[in-house]
Amino acid sequence: MADPSINSYRDLRVWQDAMTLAESCYRLTRQFPRDELFGLTSQIRRAAGSIPANIAEGHGRENTGSFVQHLRISQGSLKEMETHLLLADRVGVVPGQDLQPILARCESLGKMIRALIRSLQHKAAK
Numbered sequence: 001m002a003d004p005s006i007n008s009y010r011d012l013r014v015w016q017d018a019m020t021l022a023e024s025c026y027r028l029t030r031q032f033p034r035d036e037l038f039g040l041t042s043q044i045r046r047a048a049g050s051i052p053a054n055i056a057e058g059h060g061r062e063n064t065g066s067f068v069q070h071l072r073i074s075q076g077s078l079k080e081m082e083t084h085l086l087l088a089d090r091v092g093v094v095p096g097q098d099l100q101p102i103l104a105r106c107e108s109l110g111k112m113i114r115a116l117i118r119s120l121q122h123k124a125a126k
Helices: 013-029 040-060 064-090 096-125
Strands: none
Touching: 013 040, 013 064, 013 096, 040 064, 064 096
């Protein structure tokens, strides 16, 4: 977190990408049936919002260990969201082809979060 070009969690590319992913999930779930409003729609949106929120919270704690822990929570929320999206495909709420761009973003974001965790752990070990 010693990078002088990072003044805020908003400067973090991982947070920016997480926000874009959350926005995509909100847009996707608009097409879900009304009877899923308190089911899959709610679960996907809650998990999607949790990803950038935990990145921001962890960064705001200004403690590397806490930041890593919040990044791990973000990672868990990402996997939870992916699971709900895959379930939505399985039960026919959304066609699989509509999910592919979002699932690709999920994979990319997951790699980014893991790389940031490793980087922070490496810096903390020095």
